[in-house]
Amino acid sequence: MSRATSHGPSVALLHDWLNQYGGAERVLEHLVAMFPQAPIYTSIYWRDRLPPAYAAWDIRPTWMDDLPGIHRRHQVYFPLYALAFSRMDLSDGGYDLVLSNKSGFCHGVRTGEVPHLCYCLAPTRYVWQFEHYAAREQLSPAVRLLLGPIVKLLRRWDYDAAQRDNLHFIAISREIQQRIKQFYGRPSTIIHPPVDVHRFAPLPDASRHERGDYYLVVSRLVPYKRIDLAVRAFTRLGLPLLIAGEGRDRPALEAIAGPTVRFLGRVSEEALGTLLAGCRAFVFPGYEDFGIAPVEAQAAGRPVIAYRAGGALDTVIEGVTGCFFDEPLVESLMEAVVSFDADGVEPMTLRAHAEQFSVEQFNTRLMDQVRRVLDGSS
Numbered sequence: 596m597s598r599a600t601s602h603g604p605s606v607a608l609l610h611d612w613l614n615q616y617g618g619a620e621r622v623l624e625h626l627v628a629m630f631p632q633a634p635i636y637t638s639i640y641w642r643d644r645l646p647p648a649y650a651a652w653d654i655r656p657t658w659m660d661d662l663p664g665i666h667r668r669h670q671v672y673f674p675l676y677a678l679a680f681s682r683m684d685l686s687d688g689g690y691d692l693v694l695s696n697k698s699g700f701c702h703g704v705r706t707g708e709v710p711h712l713c714y715c716l717a718p719t720r721y722v723w724q725f726e727h728y729a730a731r732e733q734l735s736p737a738v739r740l741l742l743g744p745i746v747k748l749l750r751r752w753d754y755d756a757a758q759r760d761n762l763h764f765i766a767i768s769r770e771i772q773q774r775i776k777q778f779y780g781r782p783s784t785i786i787h788p789p790v791d792v793h794r795f796a797p798l799p800d801a802s803r804h805e806r807g808d809y810y811l812v813v814s815r816l817v818p819y820k821r822i823d824l825a826v827r828a829f830t831r832l833g834l835p836l837l838i839a840g841e842g843r844d845r846p847a848l849e850a851i852a853g854p855t856v857r858f859l860g861r862v863s864e865e866a867l868g869t870l871l872a873g874c875r876a877f878v879f880p881g882y883e884d885f886g887i888a889p890v891e892a893q894a895a896g897r898p899v900i901a902y903r904a905g906g907a908l909d910t911v912i913e914g915v916t917g918c919f920f921d922e923p924l925v926e927s928l929m930e931a932v933v934s935f936d937a938d939g940v941e942p943m944t945l946r947a948h949a950e951q952f953s954v955e956q957f958n959t960r961l962m963d964q965v966r967r968v969l970d971g972s973s
Contacts, residue, residue, distance in 0.1 A: 604691035604969060606633040611676070611699035613654065614641040614666045618788070618887060619716055623696050625789045626714075627652060629958060630694070636704070638679050641666035657683065673721055674745050676700045677752050685709065692969060703756035710968045711762045714786070714961075717771055717884050718757075718778045722750040757781055763968050765961075768885045768906040784964060787909065789957035790890040792949045794864065797896025797942035798872045809835040810900075810932070811874035813867065813888050814881070816842030821902070821923060824880040826852050828928040836878070839870060871895035876917070876937040879907060880928060886910060889917075894949035896942030900931050910952065916945050 608630065610623050627633070634653040639660045642650060657679040659665060665672055677700045685693055686707025693706045698716040720728050725746050729739050757779040764783035766772035775783045798806060810829065814820045822844065829836035830853030839859045849858060862870065871877065877892035877899045885906035889899040899917035901907035911917040920931035
């Protein structure tokens with residue numbers, strides 16, 4: 596029996612795991628704000644690592660939450676997540692809709708006749724892009740060989756789980772839409788992740804002459820973000836580059852940085868807004884499924900120099916809100932920096948473009964998709 600009320604449908608939320616804070620968790624926060632009465636089903640929940648506000652949520656982890664050391668080393672148990680979610684049955688919970696926030700295996704839950712709307716951050720990388728993941732995590736050849744047969748089985752399970760008739764996919768970008776089609780053979784609707792653009796603003800006209808001459812990177816300092824490209828490029832160009840963020844790559848990046856590259860570490864929200872509005876351009880050298888930071892830069896009225904791939908193709912308009920470099924090479928980035936006229940952009944044009952990715956737009960589009968799924972038109 597449905598538990599729908601005058602406030603809307605009865606919804607169950609799904610999230611792969613709750614043991615770290617990142618982009619997936621920021622999306623989950625918006626889903627909770629939209630459906631505050633919805634319970635959150637997940638594999639594991641590490642309370643001490645997540646914001647205190649989560650303690651007020653109705654979070655329901657699986658039996659995996661009791662496995663030894665899983666909160667700190669959740670990757671070790673990755674073959675078990677498919678098992679945990681395949682045993683989860685939400686068909687008789689009185690829900691009108693199951694809404695999953697997926698990059699792993701949570702789309703594999705059983706929902707019976709209850710429609711399941713999957714907000715797909717990415718098809719499960721561990722199985723569909725295993726070699727890339729193994730290289731990124733620096734897995735040894737022996738571990739890769741051991742995991743090979745397991746990955747093959749999980750790929751089959753993952754594909755089968757994605758074929759259910761009542762499962763509808765939303766992709767966060769064209770890149771993810773293409774992967775859903777490639778790996779699952781399923782269509783999807785694109786709804787970009789919500790970006791809190793109201794936290795940022797361009798400099799007032801009277802203050803624009805005070806803009807700095809520096810370029811800016813805001814990122815976790817980990818290998819796949821390719822911050823090394825920016826460090827090497829700006830060192831060779833002799834141009835000022837500020838890098839906000841922390842991560843395990845910081846010592847290695849500092850070792851190759853010249854005197855024009857400065858590391859700021861973590862910065863406050865207030866400082867971030869000032870840094871974004873004051874930079875010549877924002878540099879985005881990695882290959883991301885979406886990428887929130889470039890949208891935040893445009894909300895602050897500043898253009899983006901991005902690698903031509905992934906989510907940046909959805910968020911940056913070449914020649915209007917930024918430019919691209921075509922190869923993940925230092926020389927390609929250098930050429931883009933030198934040739935791009937950062938002063939030729941109109942800050943309010945960038946701001947207007949960023950507003951297409953606002954929280955309000957996300958809420959409207961997602962609720963429209965929820966209605967379509969519930970009335971059978973999607």
